[in-house]
Amino acid sequence: MEKTITIDGRQVAFKSSGALPKRYKMQFGRDYFSDMLAMKSMSEEIVDGKGEMQSVNFDLFYDIAWTLAKTAxxxxxxxxxxxxxxDVFPIADILPQIQELITASISSNNAKKK
Known part of the structure; x- marks a missing residue:
């Protein structure tokens, strides 16, 4: 799955593939799926009003965005x-646009087959 979005006036391609978790681990030395769960938890806390922006690890967001771009x-x-x-990389604007790619990287194909 691939998507192109405009960031700072440039067209940037993002892609999710089977190699995404391996590429992420090779670059950052962390498990992609563990970081996805941590990111999901942080996002839910912020939406629920329980979390604080200081507790958000923005590196996860930037690292995942880079990995999706590098895959493309x-x-x-x-x-x-x-x-x-x-000049600007507004992660708050970018993340919702690449959310579908992130979800595709952790989704099961079983629902699609039915």
């Missing part, structure tokens, strides 16, 4: 260099 375009540089290419 293998020529993009390391995460910091890639983020430096943008």
């Amino acid at each position: 375009d293998s020529s993009i540089p390391d995460p910091v260099s890639w983020l430096d290419e943008f």
